[in-house]
Each structure stands twice: as C-alpha cells, then as structure tokens.
Amino acid sequence: MRYTSNHKAETRQRIIGEAARRFRKDGIEGTGLVPLMKALGLTHGGFYAxxxxxxxxxxxxxxxxxxxxxxxxQAPPAADPPARAVIDHYLSTQHRDEPGDGCPLPTLAAELGLRGQPSATADAMVARMTALLGDCNLAAAPGDEGIVALAAMVGALTLARAVSDGAASDGILAAVRAALQPAPPET
Structure with a gap:
C-alpha cells in the first residue's frame, strides 16, 4: 500500500491532536502511549517514527x-471590555466539563511543575493570557474573598512552577502576593 507524500506529516498531526486532547483531559501520566496509538488505529511501535x-x-x-x-x-473586537469574553468562557461550566478541548494550563501546568519540566510554551501562554486579562479588577463579593484568594494562590503557584523563565516565575508569585492584602484586624 502506497502512502501519499504527506502521510507521515498528517499522521504526526493526528497523534499530536489526540495527545493534546488526552493530556488536557487525563494528564500526562494518565495518558499511555499504547492506548493513544490504538485509538488512532496505529501501533505503539509506530510512535517512534x-x-x-x-x-x-x-x-x-x-x-x-x-x-x-x-x-x-481572542476577544472579539466588539467585546467591552475585551477581558470579559475571555473570563466568561474560561470560567464557564462548558470549559470546566470539557477539559480535553480547553485550556491546557489547569491540567498540564501542575504536572509540568511536578515533573520538573517547565515549558517555554507555558511562558508564552501565560504572557498572552496575561495581556488579554490586563484590564481586570480583582474585586471579590463580600464573603467570597477567601475563595478568590485561595484560587489566586493555587493558580499562581501552579503557573510559577510551569513556566521556564525564572524571572517570570518570581514575577507571578510577587504579583499575586502583592494583590492579596489581608484585611486589617477589626478593632
């Protein structure tokens, strides 16, 4: 059976696409090469080609x-403010419930950090998302301050572990630490 000249490139893209979906859904360690290749109708040995x-x-x-x-x-040009569209989609139940099609950071950032394999791709993604969200105000509703602070701290630590740029990692921690100011004690 003869394959087209771009068959190998197409197969590689199929593997990447399926792996990207599975890594986001099941994590890196939860995704085995044998089941991944089998789902694509390919052999495990073929992976190494x-x-x-x-x-x-x-x-x-x-x-x-x-x-x-x-x-x-990418926020639609008519979005007012542009970050609103990003926030609403990112924090939607659809995005929560379909991790295989969503942002790789919630699943992969933690795993990259734990594996000791920070990624320049995570650096670029954090920089782009930060730019998209640059006009946000952090204003928790009364009673929600604790969950907003916890989410910010967990997110900051996760991202700081995932990025490969040491200065960016330190900057993430410093920015969130500075943004989270404990309320003064009641007198």
Whole structure:
C-alpha cells in the first residue's frame, strides 16, 4: 500500500491532536502511549517514527493546545471590555466539563511543575493570557474573598512552577502576593 507524500506529516498531526486532547483531559501520566496509538488505529511501535520520546510528544501537544486555546479566546473586537469574553468562557461550566478541548494550563501546568519540566510554551501562554486579562479588577463579593484568594494562590503557584523563565516565575508569585492584602484586624 502506497502512502501519499504527506502521510507521515498528517499522521504526526493526528497523534499530536489526540495527545493534546488526552493530556488536557487525563494528564500526562494518565495518558499511555499504547492506548493513544490504538485509538488512532496505529501501533505503539509506530510512535517512534514520529517522536523520539513521550516528552517530545508532550511538548508538541502543549504547543498545539496552547495555539488552539489562544485562537479561541481572542476577544472579539466588539467585546467591552475585551477581558470579559475571555473570563466568561474560561470560567464557564462548558470549559470546566470539557477539559480535553480547553485550556491546557489547569491540567498540564501542575504536572509540568511536578515533573520538573517547565515549558517555554507555558511562558508564552501565560504572557498572552496575561495581556488579554490586563484590564481586570480583582474585586471579590463580600464573603467570597477567601475563595478568590485561595484560587489566586493555587493558580499562581501552579503557573510559577510551569513556566521556564525564572524571572517570570518570581514575577507571578510577587504579583499575586502583592494583590492579596489581608484585611486589617477589626478593632
């Protein structure tokens, strides 16, 4: 059976696409190469014709997922303010319930940090999302301050572990630490 000249490139893209979906849904460690390749109708041995290692696939998949996410969340020109569309979609039940199609940061940032493999792709994604959300005000409703602070702290630590730029990592921690000011004690 003869394959077209671009068959190998198309197969590689199929592997990346499926891996990006599975990594976002099940995590890196929760995604095995054998089930991944089997789902695509390919053999486990064939994986190595496209990637030198699972880590190489993780990086290619993270890049693809980041590109897909950032394209989806470009605020429409008419959005007022532009960050509102990003916030509403990001914090929607649909995004929560469909991690395989969503932002890779909630699943992969923690795992990259735990694996000790920060990523320049995470750096770029954090920078782009930060720019999109730059005009936000952090204003918790009365009684919600604790959950907003906790979410900010968990998110900051997760992102700080995932980015490869040490200065950016320190900046994430410092920015959130400065933004979270405990209320003065009641007298």
């Amino acid at each position: 496209h990637f030198e290692s699972k880590d190489a696939l993780v990086q290619a998949s993270l890049e693809a997922a980041a590109e897909q996410t950032l394209e989806r969340w």
